[in-house]
Amino acid sequence: MRVKFAKKGDALIAKIEGELDHHVAESIKSVIDEEYEKKLCKNLIFDFKNVNFMDSSGIGVIIGRYKKIKENNGKVAIVNANKQLHKIIEVSGLLRIIKCYNDIEEALKEI
Template identity: 55%
Template sequence: MQLKFSVEDGCLIVEMHGELDHHSAEGARIKIDNKIEELGINKLIFDFSGVNFMDSSGIGVIIGRYKKLKDYDGKVAVVNLKPQIKKIFELSGLFKILNEFKNTKEALLNL
Protein backbone atom coordinates (compact mmCIF):
# COMPACT_ATOMS: atom_id res chain seq x y z
CA MET A 1 0.00 0.00 0.00
CA GLN A 2 1.41 3.32 -1.07
CA LEU A 3 0.06 6.54 0.42
CA LYS A 4 0.39 10.04 -0.99
CA PHE A 5 -0.54 12.96 1.25
CA SER A 6 -1.62 16.44 0.27
CA VAL A 7 -3.46 19.28 1.98
CA GLU A 8 -6.07 21.45 0.32
CA ASP A 9 -8.40 23.95 2.00
CA GLY A 10 -7.40 22.65 5.44
CA CYS A 11 -8.25 19.07 4.53
CA LEU A 12 -5.85 16.12 4.47
CA ILE A 13 -6.20 14.11 1.27
CA VAL A 14 -4.86 10.56 1.34
CA GLU A 15 -4.39 8.97 -2.08
CA MET A 16 -4.06 5.23 -1.64
CA HIS A 17 -2.59 2.77 -4.13
CA GLY A 18 -2.58 -1.00 -3.77
CA GLU A 19 -4.41 -3.32 -1.41
CA LEU A 20 -5.81 -2.13 1.93
CA ASP A 21 -5.76 -5.45 3.75
CA HIS A 22 -4.36 -7.14 6.85
CA HIS A 23 -0.83 -6.88 5.42
CA SER A 24 -0.94 -3.11 4.95
CA ALA A 25 -3.62 -1.77 7.31
CA GLU A 26 -1.45 -1.21 10.38
CA GLY A 27 1.24 0.62 8.42
CA ALA A 28 -1.37 2.78 6.70
CA ARG A 29 -3.04 3.57 10.03
CA ILE A 30 0.23 4.69 11.60
CA LYS A 31 1.22 6.90 8.65
CA ILE A 32 -2.22 8.53 8.46
CA ASP A 33 -2.41 9.12 12.22
CA ASN A 34 1.08 10.63 12.23
CA LYS A 35 0.14 13.01 9.41
CA ILE A 36 -3.13 14.02 11.13
CA GLU A 37 -1.25 14.79 14.36
CA GLU A 38 1.62 16.54 12.58
CA LEU A 39 -0.75 18.87 10.70
CA GLY A 40 -3.47 19.23 13.35
CA ILE A 41 -6.15 18.64 10.73
CA ASN A 42 -9.70 17.44 11.45
CA LYS A 43 -10.96 16.91 7.88
CA LEU A 44 -9.88 13.87 5.90
CA ILE A 45 -10.57 12.60 2.39
CA PHE A 46 -9.63 9.05 1.43
CA ASP A 47 -9.05 8.79 -2.33
CA PHE A 48 -9.63 5.15 -3.29
CA SER A 49 -8.85 5.55 -7.00
CA GLY A 50 -5.77 3.32 -6.68
CA VAL A 51 -7.24 0.70 -4.33
CA ASN A 52 -8.13 -2.58 -5.99
CA PHE A 53 -8.81 -4.67 -2.86
CA MET A 54 -9.93 -4.03 0.71
CA ASP A 55 -10.79 -6.42 3.54
CA SER A 56 -12.09 -5.97 7.09
CA SER A 57 -8.72 -4.59 8.20
CA GLY A 58 -9.20 -1.76 5.72
CA ILE A 59 -12.65 -1.11 7.15
CA GLY A 60 -10.98 -0.85 10.54
CA VAL A 61 -8.56 1.80 9.24
CA ILE A 62 -11.46 3.91 7.94
CA ILE A 63 -13.58 3.54 11.10
CA GLY A 64 -10.61 4.26 13.35
CA ARG A 65 -9.79 7.51 11.55
CA TYR A 66 -13.47 8.49 11.65
CA LYS A 67 -13.55 7.96 15.44
CA LYS A 68 -10.27 9.82 15.90
CA LEU A 69 -11.48 12.88 13.98
CA LYS A 70 -15.00 12.78 15.42
CA ASP A 71 -13.49 13.60 18.83
CA TYR A 72 -12.28 16.88 17.28
CA ASP A 73 -15.55 17.68 15.49
CA GLY A 74 -13.94 16.41 12.29
CA LYS A 75 -15.26 14.90 9.10
CA VAL A 76 -14.20 12.03 6.86
CA ALA A 77 -15.16 11.41 3.25
CA VAL A 78 -14.27 8.87 0.58
CA VAL A 79 -13.90 9.48 -3.14
CA ASN A 80 -13.29 7.51 -6.32
CA LEU A 81 -14.64 4.18 -5.07
CA LYS A 82 -14.46 1.30 -7.53
CA PRO A 83 -17.65 -0.83 -7.67
CA GLN A 84 -16.22 -3.75 -5.66
CA ILE A 85 -14.89 -1.40 -2.95
CA LYS A 86 -18.16 0.54 -2.86
CA LYS A 87 -20.01 -2.75 -2.26
CA ILE A 88 -17.83 -3.40 0.81
CA PHE A 89 -18.69 0.08 2.14
CA GLU A 90 -22.41 -0.55 1.56
CA LEU A 91 -22.43 -3.99 3.19
CA SER A 92 -20.41 -2.82 6.20
CA GLY A 93 -22.63 0.21 6.82
CA LEU A 94 -19.79 2.72 6.47
CA PHE A 95 -22.02 5.12 4.53
CA LYS A 96 -24.03 5.61 7.74
CA ILE A 97 -21.07 7.44 9.30
CA LEU A 98 -19.27 9.03 6.34
CA ASN A 99 -20.05 10.46 2.94
CA GLU A 100 -19.00 9.38 -0.52
CA PHE A 101 -18.31 11.91 -3.25
CA LYS A 102 -17.43 11.45 -6.91
CA ASN A 103 -14.09 13.19 -6.62
CA THR A 104 -11.87 15.27 -4.36
CA LYS A 105 -13.18 18.58 -5.66
CA GLU A 106 -16.77 17.65 -4.76
CA ALA A 107 -15.69 16.41 -1.33
CA LEU A 108 -13.82 19.64 -0.58
CA LEU A 109 -16.92 21.67 -1.42
CA ASN A 110 -19.05 19.61 0.98
CA LEU A 111 -16.80 19.03 4.00
Protein backbone atom coordinates in the same frame (compact mmCIF):
# COMPACT_ATOMS: atom_id res chain seq x y z
CA MET B 1 0.84 -0.29 -0.67
CA ARG B 2 1.73 3.37 -0.66
CA VAL B 3 0.07 6.46 0.71
CA LYS B 4 0.63 9.92 -0.72
CA PHE B 5 -0.66 12.97 1.08
CA ALA B 6 -1.92 16.38 0.06
CA LYS B 7 -3.48 19.15 2.09
CA LYS B 8 -6.31 21.30 0.76
CA GLY B 9 -7.77 23.83 3.14
CA ASP B 10 -8.35 22.06 6.43
CA ALA B 11 -8.51 18.59 4.84
CA LEU B 12 -5.79 15.97 4.64
CA ILE B 13 -6.13 13.86 1.50
CA ALA B 14 -4.74 10.34 1.82
CA LYS B 15 -4.21 8.84 -1.65
CA ILE B 16 -3.88 5.13 -1.07
CA GLU B 17 -2.43 2.85 -3.74
CA GLY B 18 -2.66 -0.94 -3.95
CA GLU B 19 -4.46 -3.22 -1.53
CA LEU B 20 -5.88 -2.10 1.80
CA ASP B 21 -5.90 -5.36 3.73
CA HIS B 22 -4.65 -7.01 6.92
CA HIS B 23 -1.08 -7.05 5.63
CA VAL B 24 -0.82 -3.25 5.60
CA ALA B 25 -3.62 -2.00 7.89
CA GLU B 26 -1.44 -1.22 10.92
CA SER B 27 1.18 0.67 8.93
CA ILE B 28 -1.51 2.62 7.05
CA LYS B 29 -3.15 3.64 10.34
CA SER B 30 0.17 4.85 11.72
CA VAL B 31 1.16 6.78 8.62
CA ILE B 32 -2.22 8.52 8.32
CA ASP B 33 -2.36 9.38 12.04
CA GLU B 34 1.16 10.78 11.96
CA GLU B 35 0.49 12.91 8.89
CA TYR B 36 -2.86 14.13 10.28
CA GLU B 37 -1.17 15.32 13.46
CA LYS B 38 1.77 16.87 11.60
CA LYS B 39 -0.38 18.80 9.11
CA LEU B 40 -2.81 20.04 11.79
CA CYS B 41 -5.85 19.17 9.69
CA LYS B 42 -9.49 18.98 10.73
CA ASN B 43 -10.93 16.68 8.04
CA LEU B 44 -9.71 13.56 6.26
CA ILE B 45 -10.45 12.41 2.72
CA PHE B 46 -9.59 8.87 1.67
CA ASP B 47 -8.85 8.82 -2.08
CA PHE B 48 -9.37 5.24 -3.28
CA LYS B 49 -8.74 5.90 -6.97
CA ASN B 50 -5.78 3.50 -6.99
CA VAL B 51 -7.04 0.96 -4.44
CA ASN B 52 -7.82 -2.36 -6.09
CA PHE B 53 -8.80 -4.42 -3.02
CA MET B 54 -10.00 -3.87 0.53
CA ASP B 55 -10.94 -6.35 3.27
CA SER B 56 -12.41 -5.90 6.75
CA SER B 57 -9.06 -4.58 8.01
CA GLY B 58 -9.46 -1.70 5.57
CA ILE B 59 -12.90 -0.98 7.02
CA GLY B 60 -11.22 -0.96 10.43
CA VAL B 61 -8.68 1.60 9.23
CA ILE B 62 -11.51 3.87 8.05
CA ILE B 63 -13.58 3.50 11.23
CA GLY B 64 -10.56 4.10 13.45
CA ARG B 65 -9.67 7.30 11.62
CA TYR B 66 -13.35 8.37 11.69
CA LYS B 67 -13.45 8.10 15.50
CA LYS B 68 -10.23 10.08 15.83
CA ILE B 69 -11.31 12.81 13.40
CA LYS B 70 -14.77 13.07 14.99
CA GLU B 71 -13.11 13.77 18.37
CA ASN B 72 -11.62 16.86 16.68
CA ASN B 73 -15.04 17.87 15.28
CA GLY B 74 -13.84 16.92 11.81
CA LYS B 75 -15.38 14.88 9.03
CA VAL B 76 -14.20 11.93 6.97
CA ALA B 77 -15.04 11.33 3.32
CA ILE B 78 -14.23 8.69 0.73
CA VAL B 79 -13.67 9.55 -2.92
CA ASN B 80 -13.04 7.66 -6.15
CA ALA B 81 -14.13 4.25 -4.84
CA ASN B 82 -14.68 1.75 -7.67
CA LYS B 83 -17.86 -0.36 -7.78
CA GLN B 84 -16.35 -3.25 -5.82
CA LEU B 85 -15.03 -0.99 -3.05
CA HIS B 86 -18.27 0.97 -2.93
CA LYS B 87 -20.19 -2.27 -2.43
CA ILE B 88 -17.89 -3.27 0.46
CA ILE B 89 -18.35 0.19 2.00
CA GLU B 90 -22.12 -0.06 1.58
CA VAL B 91 -22.45 -3.59 3.01
CA SER B 92 -20.24 -2.70 5.99
CA GLY B 93 -22.62 0.08 7.01
CA LEU B 94 -19.99 2.81 6.67
CA LEU B 95 -22.33 4.92 4.55
CA ARG B 96 -24.36 5.66 7.68
CA ILE B 97 -21.45 7.68 9.09
CA ILE B 98 -19.19 8.52 6.13
CA LYS B 99 -20.19 9.84 2.73
CA CYS B 100 -18.71 8.76 -0.59
CA TYR B 101 -18.10 11.33 -3.31
CA ASN B 102 -17.16 11.09 -6.96
CA ASP B 103 -14.04 13.21 -6.60
CA ILE B 104 -11.96 15.30 -4.24
CA GLU B 105 -13.45 18.63 -5.28
CA GLU B 106 -16.98 17.44 -4.54
CA ALA B 107 -15.91 16.16 -1.11
CA LEU B 108 -14.13 19.42 -0.27
CA LYS B 109 -17.31 21.39 -0.98
CA GLU B 110 -19.41 19.15 1.26
CA ILE B 111 -17.25 18.55 4.32
